[in-house]
Amino acid sequence: MPITLSNCCNPTTRRSFLKAAGITTAAGLLTAGPFAQLAYAAALTKAQRDKLTPDEIIAMMKRGNERFRSGKKTTQDFLAQQKASAKGQYPAAVILSCIDSRASAETIMDLGIGDVFNARVAGNIVNDDILGSMEFACAAAGAKVVLVMGHTACGAIKGAIDDVKLGNLTGLLARIQPAVKAATYQGDRSAKNSAFVDAVARKNVELTMEGIQKGSSVLSELKAKGAIKIVGAMYDIASAKVDFLS
DSSP, X not given: OOOOGGGXXXXXXXXXXXXXXXXXXXXXXXXXXXXXXXXXXXXXXXXXXXXXXXXXXXXXXXXXXXXXXXXXXXXXXXXXXXHHXXXXXOOSEEEEEOOOTTOOHHXXXXXXXXXXXXXXXXXXXXXXXXXXXXXXXXXXTOOOEEEEEEETTXXXXXXXXXXXXXTTHHHHHHTTHHHHHHOOOOSOOSXXXXXXXXXXXXXXXXXXXXXXXXXXXXXXXXXXXXXXXXXXXXXXXXXOOEEEOX
């Protein structure tokens, strides 16, 4: 499908994932051709998403976070995005993140409606249901990046360190226990030590990435073909910075 201005919306009021990411002529990444016309699309179209590489999508999220923490967020027209995506969605990535109210991935990376899938669960752990959701996002819907994002001062991580027992939460925290044991840290290995908590959170992201590849042959094959990238990140709730691990 050719990309023309008919795919876009009112340039005075609407922004796209591409505009939000700085993927315009001025950005120097896409300097000519149809992408020069995408500056004000309300939501990603299939043609736009399919032209992006995994590395470009990751770069978009990084720049979105830079805008967020510098207070220069794009003015998102969510209503326009909702209307543009009502008949179909073409997200560029799927994010596995924590339910923490301070760590909304779309907000901290300046994303709009239709830009990404986001699975949220305490401690950003992975299970069969989430793997199935990721397989849908990538193999069926065409997302090109799987991002596992943990964050500092994570309550679920603290609970796993303290071996908390509480209903269904007990089983969830058990999935984080391997990270508690595997985290390399010299010093106080308790939930009262914020440095240790963050070290475990980072290790949990790394182990979750490994778990995704081991648990899903579908995603592993897509990764081997170069169709997707599986990456990790840590969000610092104090500095607002997202640090990509790989």
